[in-house]
Amino acid sequence: MDWRQLWEICSAPDNVPIVGLIPLLAFYIYLAWKQAHANDVLIEQLEGDAALAKTHHRKTWPFKPGWQKEVHVWPFLLRIEFLAAIIVTIILMVWSITLNAPLEEPANPNLTMNPAKAPWYFLGLQEMLVYFDPWIAGVVMPTMIIIGLMVIPYIDTNPLGSGYYTWKQRKFSIGTFLFGFIILWIAMIIIGTFIRGPGWQWFWPGQTWDHNRLIYEVNRDLPDIFGITSNMAKAIFGAIVVGGYYLLGGFVVYSLFRRYMGKDFKRMSLLQFGITQFLLLTMVALPLKMGLRLLWHIKYVWITPWFNI
Amino acid sequence: MAEENPKNGKVGLVDRVKDDIQAMKVDIPAKAKEQIEGLKDPTKTQVYTSIFRHKHDDTPRNRALGVLSNVFLHLHPAKINRDAVRYSYTWGMGGITFFLFIILTYTGVLLMFYYHPSKVQAFRDVLYLEHDVPFGKILRNMHRWAAHLMVIGVWLHMFRVFLTGSYKKPREFNWNIGVLLLVFTLLLSFTGYLLPDDQLGFWAVTVGTNMARATPLLGHEGPFGSMLGMTPYNDVRFGLLGGSIVDANALLRSYIWHCIGIPIVASILMIVHFWRVRKDGGISGPAPVMLEAEADKPRRGPKAAGE
CATH class of the missing domain: 1.20.810.10 (Cytochrome Bc1 Complex; Chain C)
Known part of the structure; x- marks a missing residue:
């Protein structure tokens, strides 16, 4: 266990934000979960008691008749904003006094940094470069993430859970978002920050970064395993595999939706459902491809003269 | 009053100045007193009232005006849901x-x-x-x-x-x-x-x-x-x-x-x-929880916009 190595990674000034983000995220997940749980208990209670549901104010916080439903922004909100501004300023001041912004040597195109890492918030994308060619990891995936985020309000047809924390009413959407945000985004950043060392090789936390380490890995392509040699056959084979993944996966998504989310499925138009299927399968494809690479050393699934996937 | 010059019936320059000085001794202290009185309540000065358009006594009207008549604060509504100020909901x-x-x-x-x-x-x-x-x-x-x-x-x-x-x-x-x-x-x-x-x-x-x-x-x-x-x-x-x-x-x-x-x-x-x-x-909540049975019914009444 090389504690010094671990400390050097964690204390690198530009890594401090991600080190800080982890407990912060844990805290806010806890805060959200606590409220979601309380709301879920209330929902269950109200669903079992129609009379109470009619009179209850439908929040977990106390409310008594005669209490005003609204409060003045001045001072009740503004004082909180003022306090928040002061606290943020103090945190920022203390942080800026105790920790200096990094400054390396002057830029030198002839001296490559190893590892050359992007800023921490982009390390998830950089980590994806291991599993996909740059045009997917660097261009298509980020575009899909942005578009995927933007279509969320238009494909989530569930009217429940608007304006309050809940888990039971939105299991699928919250589960999907947590998977995307925590597993595919944050965890990838953590891998990129703490685990990737020189040569973008895998070093477990606490393992010394060995700049001379060589790894003899033979990566194969999926068509090779099936003994396919001609280029034409490889292209067709890959198209079948990838197309098959989306067709078969699409069917699985459909049968799961029909079975477990019948109401949501009923509300969705064909376009909404199609987009959901596609985005969901693309999202799941990332860890699948990671698994293929890490466990079976498979580099490409689909090889064509123009692009490889 | 300055006395008329007996020679030609006109008021002399020296007398006029004397007269002005006499008057000034009364006028300026009076004005100064007025000024000091005025400064005791700066909120009544023209400069102040030109900047701040309303009073600041603690009345609901003034609380609302404090937000609405300020270009930086009027992003906010005058009043919000009592639960919306809870930190645990928005995290700020x-x-x-x-x-x-x-x-x-x-x-x-x-x-x-x-x-x-x-x-x-x-x-x-x-x-x-x-x-x-x-x-x-x-x-x-x-x-x-x-x-x-x-x-x-x-x-x-x-x-x-x-x-x-x-x-x-x-x-x-x-x-x-x-x-x-x-x-x-x-x-x-x-x-x-x-x-x-x-x-x-x-x-x-x-x-x-x-x-x-x-x-x-x-x-x-x-x-x-x-x-x-x-x-x-x-x-x-x-x-x-x-x-x-x-x-x-x-x-x-x-x-x-x-x-x-x-x-x-x-x-x-x-x-x-x-x-x-x-x-x-306005901010989305904390809204009253909805029940499964109400899912496909459009919301009406005060609860429509997240209350």
Whole structure:
């Protein structure tokens, strides 16, 4: 266990934000979960008691008749904003006094940094470069993430859970978002920050970064395993595999939706459902491809003269 | 009254002056007294009333006016849901992100006084800031860390908005503006990364823009790129960097995007974002919980807009 190595990674000034983000995220997940749980208990209670549901104010916080439903922004909100501004300023001041912004040597195109890492918030994308060619990891995936985020309000047809924390009413959407945000985004950043060392090789936390380490890995392509040699056959084979993944996966998504989310499925138009299927399968494809690479050393699934996937 | 000159019936100059002095002895103290009386309550002065349009006694009307008659505060409604001020609901992340943007603008403008976006001077300017400019080090540190905090703030804000389902009807469009703001926040941070012109920024931007080489159709290494005549000297990466390598033009371009281009676009989007928060019915909650049985019935009455 090389504690010094671990400390050097964690204390690198530009890594401090991600080190800080982890407990912060844990805290806010806890805060959200606590409220979601309380709301879920209330929902269950109200669903079992129609009379109470009619009179209850439908929040977990106390409310008594005669209490005003609204409060003045001045001072009740503004004082909180003022306090928040002061606290943020103090945190920022203390942080800026105790920790200096990094400054390396002057830029030198002839001296490559190893590892050359992007800023921490982009390390998830950089980590994806291991599993996909740059045009997917660097261009298509980020575009899909942005578009995927933007279509969320238009494909989530569930009217429940608007304006309050809940888990039971939105299991699928919250589960999907947590998977995307925590597993595919944050965890990838953590891998990129703490685990990737020189040569973008895998070093477990606490393992010394060995700049001379060589790894003899033979990566194969999926068509090779099936003994396919001609280029034409490889292209067709890959198209079948990838197309098959989306067709078969699409069917699985459909049968799961029909079975477990019948109401949501009923509300969705064909376009909404199609987009959901596609985005969901693309999202799941990332860890699948990671698994293929890490466990079976498979580099490409689909090889064509123009692009490889 | 000055006495008439017995010789020609006219008032002499000396007498007039004497007379004025007499009058002044009465007038000025009287005015001074009035002035001092007036200053005892400065809220009644013309200057004060021209600036502040309403009284500040603690009445509901004045509380509302305090928000509504102030250009910076009138972004807020006069009153909000009693539960909406709970920290546990909003986490305050949207506001904190905006506050960090203000800090970044402020520290950024100050940094611009000391920084030249040229290969010769950029790195030296940062050294100069670190070692010679009074408070230069803390200025740079604050700008750097506020930028990182802003990225975190945007992510947590988005996370909260998702978990509370606040992107749902009628706030779909504002969620989209928010996604664009996320992108611009990351781009602001990324363009700033190159500016110190050190190894860290140089290689981070090299790695980042190398991906642009691989853009399908538009990058010279991307699928179908070479078929469309893309070379390292005319593809999308060339456009981003102003050259085929990260050099002087790239530094200038990222400086201009960082200090002028993106902040303007982001500011405009922020205006729309905040405006839409109000127009879409204020902050989304905490709304009364809905039951499964009510899911497909349209909401009516006071509960319609999240109460």
